[in-house]
Amino acid sequence: MNPRPPPAVATLLEVRELAFARRDEPVFGPLDFDLESGEIGLVEGDNGSGKTTLLRILAGLLHASSGTVRVDGLAAGDPAAAGTALLLGHQLGLKADLSVRENLATAAGLYGRRERCGLDDTLVEVGLEGYADVPVRQLSAGQKKRAALARLRLLPARLWLLDEPFANLDRAGIALVNRLLDVQVASGGAALVTTHGAVSFRDQATRRIALS
Amino acid sequence: MSAPSARTGYVTILRRDLLLAWRRRGEAAFPVLYALIVATLFPFALGPEGALLARIAAGVVLVTVLLAMLLALDGLFRPDVEDGSLEQLLLAPQPLGLLLAAKILAHWLTTALPLLLASPLLAAMLHLPVAVLPVLLVALALATPLMSLLGALVVALTVGTRRSGMLLALMLLPLMVPVVIFAAGAVSAAQQGLPFIAPLAWLGAALVLALVLAPAACAAALRIALDA
Amino acid sequence: MNVHSSPTLWNRLVLWYHQMGSPPYFYAFAGRWRPWFIAATLITAAIGLYGGLLLAPPDYQQGDAYRIIFIHVPCAWMSLFTYAFMAGCGLVGLVWRVKLAEILAMEAAPIGAAFTFVTLVTGSLWGKPMWGAWWTWDARLTSELVLLFLYLGVIGLYHAFEDTRQGARAAAFLALIGVVNLPIVHYSVVWWNTLHQGTTVQLFGPSRITWSMLWPLLTMALSTHLYLGWSLLGRARVALLELEGGKDWARAIALKEASRG
The missing domain is CATH 3.40.50.300 (P-loop containing nucleotide triphosphate hydrolases)
Structure with missing residues (x-):
């Protein structure tokens, strides 16, 4: 695919x-x-x-x-x-109370994508391997940015x-x-x-x- | 790009907002607690005489529930504006009105439903005749979604401002007057043994109309309020 | 459509609409017409009040107390007229993003709120001898009260925004919601009134009015309309200068005023 x-x-x-x-x-x-x-x-x-x-x-x-x-x-x-068009702004559009996986699943759902497809690979790619189930509030600023960048990889814009x-x-x-x-x-x-x-x-x- | 189905977006947002509410489930108790406190104050102010309390019970429960919902209304869009996720909703290839409808439903489920469940308790504290309780519950079941829909419309207009509090109440009051009149009218008619179906039917018609129009109007309001 | 049968008139209207959209043109236009509006306001008010307070016969039931209608009723009409005007300008501002329409809508709001407030105060003054109470939950008065809240909501929302134009658009949207809401409020209040207290004393029955009462009333209504024009033009001029402060035409006016004063 x-x-x-x-x-x-x-x-x-x-x-x-x-x-x-x-x-x-x-x-x-x-x-x-x-x-x-x-x-x-x-x-x-x-x-x-x-x-x-x-x-x-x-x-x-x-x-x-x-x-x-x-x-x-x-x-x-x-x-x-x-x-x-996909916008990545100063405010990253991530929910602090949700995990990285839940945030990305939401983003994928908004674009009608199956949430599981390629999520783990993408997390490896953006350097967030092992952080999938960590709430975003516990990530560093750079890691939050990487989580937002994962959205670019997942969504078809x-x-x-x-x-x-x-x-x-x-x-x-x-x-x-x-x-x-x-x-x-x-x-x-x-x-x-x-x-x-x-x-x-x-x-x-x-x-x-x-x-x- | 395959056209994403609108249902996926709706379900996604509904699930996300319910999940968020679940992560902060302690906060769901605040509106109920507020309603309980207000309902407790009325007998102190008016005296514990059962007949008097029974006469005003329905109105007090209704107004208390709506005010408690008003308190929670500011949280509908503000967190999403602050962390940028509202922008993501606006840009998603989904009808914005539908996504907002999901948000409003989630908000109703997490703030109004607990109040609805607590309202028999409030009614009992104020000596509302048990026979009238079902009418009150139906009236509340129709009035609270109306409050959520109209409230979302008004709160959407204030998302571009720094704080809304009092302004929200001022803007919402004119919209809520008919709702309060018909909801309380139904219960008081039932209490006097008069037919109460007509006001409930009006409320139901208003709810259907609001269900159709409010999310789209809310979307337009959000686009205006964020256009800066 | 009627419009096409007289193209020249239509063209002139379109031209006028576009000219009015230009701030310097409107500023000059408003400055030229304001004196005429206030003069006409004062003259019609003098005639109307003379006719209403001195010439019109006392009411056989209410005596002289009814004479407050010469203030109350025109203000009540104006509270609705100004709202309709505000919502109409708001719609034009929202759809075509015309700056002047936004300004007119927002500057009409405080004037309309003032008319509503005067209606409520005179209504309650009138209510004291009529009902023996300062306030009665009469359907019309209650609707006026809700109208006042609508106005205050619009004004409050407008000022809550840092960006004036964004605030104007949000408030215009609220005003449009109010247009839908106001009739619903009115009919629900009427229904509520019949449910709870039967018929109240009618403030103003159309059948009982004679010509000697009617013409001062209509003159006063004309006067309040002219007042709205005068007040609105003045407010819009100031708002326009504030909004366009950085532009050349506004600077030129500021310099001219400074050298004159």
Whole structure:
């Protein structure tokens, strides 16, 4: 069983004249860029430059002030496009009272996946072997991040929106993120990654988007 | 990507929320305890005279149960907003209304059901005639899901704010007035030996309507309240 | 559709709608019209009160006590009218994300709450001689009380948000829920009233009103509408300046005001 769609070059993300203003103060924009399957986009900018905001707009959680976003040809926030994009934010979306396994089973259930399929292998892959039944509240910050990264591996999303995926991770963790990105790209997906530049990001990025 | 069935998402969220409630099962007792305390205070305030208490018993139980539910309402979405899991619900390839319906059902099962089970005790403390108790229970069984659904709608609007407490009560009161009127009206009609089916039927109709509309409205409210 | 039979009028309306959506245009428009609104308010109020308090005959049952209806009834009408206006603007703001509609909806809320409050106070003042009590759970008064809570909920929700526009949209949604809820509240309160106390004294029977009472009442109703216009335009102007404080047109106005004062 192949968990991912076959690679085919397609424009997964199409951003046109996208601008955002909070209380009429411009935050960023207008931005124009595309992201095709097999590409990794790097969003660079200082603190407060609107990186998180940009990802939330692309995910369809937030309305832009102007401009358009199309995810896989559909407007962001369109119910038909739901599930195409996966957002990994600062808040990892993990329930502290549930175990790693229960958290991932919930995430898989939301995407209509069988919870058992590949869960143990995935945990080995993200370096959480033996932690499956540990409540998330007992994990370290880096381990929580790894648990959230396991979601990327389990869910069938073609577009990843990763907000500071390297934060809280050690050297091995950074390598893990890079490995996950490689797999995503190889299977015809795409990813948009934000970083404030503190972590040296391996030269995978095929596109750079700078927020001033 | 195979289209995930909507039922899987519904069951997943229902199971997750019940599991979470089970991990913190001590907290389920708080609303019941609150209702018990309030019901105990009434005889102290009004005197222990049985006839007077019997006359107000149904109304006191109803209002107490609804207030206890109000206390628990803030916990419906706030933890999910704080740990980011609500975002995951919004982005999942599932109808958001259905996922919210699962959350609301779980919330009803963990907060209102214990209150419903405790209400015969409250009614007995206030000398409600035993013959009327079934009517009160039916009224509560219809009014509490309505409270959960309407409460979820209102609490969804406040998730973007830092605290809601008093505001929640203020926003919910106008919505609850008809529910209280019909639920208490049914019991008081039964107590006077009058027909009580009509108000219960109205409540039932309102519940059906709320079951259909409230989750979708709740989804719209959440999207508005999180759009920042 | 009626609209297509007169395209020029329709086009002008559309143009006007779009112009009104532009904050500087609205700001200037509101500034131009406000004096006219307050002048018309005062004139109609003077005529209405003169007609109501001096010209209209005393009621054969209530004597002069009934004259409070010249305040009470227009305010009660306005409490509902303002709510409908707020919900309508809220709907436009929610669907088309028009900033000005959001502002108008949110600035109408305190005015509507004030009308509701005046209705409740005058109703209770009137109730004292009529029922011998300051408050009666009369169906209309009770519905007005619930309406006041609705208004306060909308205002409270609006201010609970840090982001004004987000707060306006959430509160507009609450106002729309209230539109559905208000008739239900009213009919359930009427039902509750008949269940518990039979018929109460009717505050205002339409049959008993004569022309000499009706025209001052209608004049007062006109006056309260004009007052709403005056108050709303002023509040919206201030809110608009606050929201658009960083923009050039708002800065230009601030500089002009500073040099004048």
